[in-house]
Amino acid sequence: MNAKELKAKPVSFDMKGLDQCDQHYKDLEFFCEDENQLCCSTCAIVDHRKCHSVAEIQKTAGRSVSTRSKLKVKLQEIRKKAETVVKYTKSSKERLNKDVKEVTVKITRMRDTVMKMFDDLEVSVAKDAESFKTETLDKLTMKQSNSEKHVADATKSLETIDNVHQKGTPSQQFILEHRMKKQVDELSRNVDKECQRLETVTVSFDFDETLKLPPLPTSDYVPGQLTIKYSLSEDVKPIAPIDPIVKLTEITSIDLKQTGDDVQEPLYTGLNFLPDGRLVAVDNGNMKCLIYNEKLKIVGLYQLSYRPKCVVAVSEEEVAITSTNQYKIDFLRVNKSNKITLFRTCKVYTQYESICPKDERHFVVGTTDEIRPVRIVSLSGDEKDFSINFPNKKYPIGTSVCTYIRNSDKVVLTERYEHTVYIYDIKSNTRVVVKDDQINEPRGVIIGPSDCILVCSKGTNSIVQISQTGRVISSYKLDMKYPYSVCVSKDKSVISVTNSSSGGLKLQLLKITF
The missing domain is CATH 2.120.10.30 (TolB, C-terminal domain)
Structure with missing residues (x-):
């Protein structure tokens, strides 16, 4: 035969049960346009005998080309949206894993910063304390030296008075008292002046109340806050705070x-x-x-x-x-x-x-x-x-x-x-x-x-x-x-x-x- 005269022969295709009635398990042969439902022969006789537009599928199938096209477009849209969800959730999972790791990194970084701050604080405070100590010790040493001289002068004058009273004549004793009166008065004023400026100097270092941690375990007192945030979009920018009007x-x-x-x-x-x-x-x-x-x-x-x-x-x-x-x-x-x-x-x-x-x-x-x-x-x-x-x-x-x-x-x-x-x-x-x-x-x-x-x-x-x-x-x-x-x-x-x-x-x- 001439190959051009051959007619296409239908090819059998396995619909995997899609062409079977779910209720009677027969081939679907009819379509009820009134109820927009596929029917087998039993459905058409029993359930749709009062319907006016029940036609064979073979006759109706030729008019469904546009329907197939719409289904295809809709399915493509569905697939695209589903792919977007997959991509977004995958990115969210990756971001979540990264954020959890960053929590530990941030705490470690803060710990290092705080330790450096305390190291610097120790050096700075020690320097200030040492400077204050040096300045104060110089003043105290001078005060002590002056007072020791006053002790020595008073002791020497007492010895002189004792010797004159024991060995000297009344005239010598009289002369000594008048000669030493001015010296004793001056010494008395100097000692009184030192006594009026007696101070006890102490140095201490106290943290502000905000840095005094209570004696609690870390689980009860966390110097920070773990924040879990849900957001609809990463493009949302925080609103800048507004200064309150006084x-x-x-x-x-x-x-x-x-x-x-x-x-x-x-x-x-x-x-x-x-x-x-x-x-x-x-x-x-x-x-x-x-x-x-x-x-x-x-x-x-x-x-x-x-x-x-x-x-x-x-x-x-x-x-x-x-x-x-x-x-x-x-x-x-x-x-x-x-x-x-x-x-x-x-x-x-x-x-x-x-x-x-x-x-x-x-x-x-x-x-x-x-x-x-x-x-x-x-x-x-x-x-x-x-x-x-x-x-x-x-x-x-x-x-x-x-x-x-x-x-x-x-x-x-x-x-x-x-x-x-x-x-x-x-x-x-x-x-x-x-x-x-x-x-x-x-x-x-x-x-x-x-x-x-x-x-x-x-x-x-x-x-x-x-x-x-x-x-x-x-x-x-x-x-x-x-x-x-x-x-x-x-x-x-x-x-x-x-x-x-x-x-x-x-x-x-x-x-x-x-």
């Missing part, structure tokens, strides 16, 4: 007036809160240190011999005061009964205007007429500089003050007549320059809640809030002219502010809210 509400206010023993109107150039909430103020014009209670009533007073400039609380019952034109820092004790006494003076080589705590043993101080506008001073008077490039500029008295942000190691410096606030980052040796219409002749500056910066703006009679990034957040109009000094309580819930307006001097307490 709101100030007046609690109480008093007018500052010249009293009977004042030589002029009071000018409070320094304010600071003691830890128990009492307010310490220094009056530059009348050379006083005053203590106020929470109702702004004077409960303690101490007359100084110089013009004070700034004050800072050192401990529960101790404050440090800088002066306008003297090279010293005075330490005053303020007991619970509000009695103030001078117990120590620390000599320095630089004149300081502002002062604030840096850590437990050091202050950050703003200088006067120095090319180093900000320095570090220890409790014993040792002075050193920050490792940062400050501008080569001198600030006369009354033109610049500073403060320190301990948590981020930053120094804030105001420049009054440039209407500018500088924020210096010590770690990166960079600075942010803040200039704004709301900042006019900045004077006092403090660190408020959330480590925000609060600046007295003399020209706008307000307190301006600035973020650490240099963004001016808010401004609070004060009920006073020319705000000068400001301080914040230890719990950052109250601030005190005073001004320099002649004839309208005030002292106020303001509550901090958000």
Whole structure:
């Protein structure tokens, strides 16, 4: 036969049961269009005899080409989605395994960092302690040597008096008493002077409360947190935190007036809160240190011999005061009964205007007429500089003050007549320059809640809030002219502010809210 005349012969294909009725196990021969269901001969007679459109599959099959195409497209979409799920879950498993390993690596890295920190701390503290010991031992040795000389002089004089009284004539005894009286009086004064300065010097090192671990097993006190996070997409970026706006509400206010023993109107150039909430103020014009209670009533007073400039609380019952034109820092004790006494003076080589705590043993101080506008001073008077490039500029008295942000190691410096606030980052040796219409002749500056910066703006009679990034957040109009000094309580819930307006001097307490 001619091959072209041959007709295609159907090829038998095993459908593996797909062409069998699930109920009667017969070949599927009919299709019910009414119920969209495949039927065998029994189904067609028994279950679909009332249906109107039951046709043989052979006749209906020719019209199903488009259906096959749709099924194929849909199956391809299903397969693609399933492959995506497989790929994503596989990646998630790999990420999970990597993260679990990274937990151990991070803890190990942190342990090494902490160990290095403690090694550095040990060297630094030991160096400071050794320096303090050397300086103190020199003083104690000199004191001991002087006292030993006094003992020898007294012993020798006693021997002389005994010999003359035993062997000398009455005339000789009379002459000796008159000759030695002046010498004995001088020796007595020297010994009394040494007795008045008897001190016991001790050195200790205590960790902050946050570093005092309780005697618990590690399982009960983990210095960290294991975080398990579920996220829908890795592309979601965290939202940057927003600096809270500080709101100030007046609690109480008093007018500052010249009293009977004042030589002029009071000018409070320094304010600071003691830890128990009492307010310490220094009056530059009348050379006083005053203590106020929470109702702004004077409960303690101490007359100084110089013009004070700034004050800072050192401990529960101790404050440090800088002066306008003297090279010293005075330490005053303020007991619970509000009695103030001078117990120590620390000599320095630089004149300081502002002062604030840096850590437990050091202050950050703003200088006067120095090319180093900000320095570090220890409790014993040792002075050193920050490792940062400050501008080569001198600030006369009354033109610049500073403060320190301990948590981020930053120094804030105001420049009054440039209407500018500088924020210096010590770690990166960079600075942010803040200039704004709301900042006019900045004077006092403090660190408020959330480590925000609060600046007295003399020209706008307000307190301006600035973020650490240099963004001016808010401004609070004060009920006073020319705000000068400001301080914040230890719990950052109250601030005190005073001004320099002649004839309208005030002292106020303001509550901090958000």
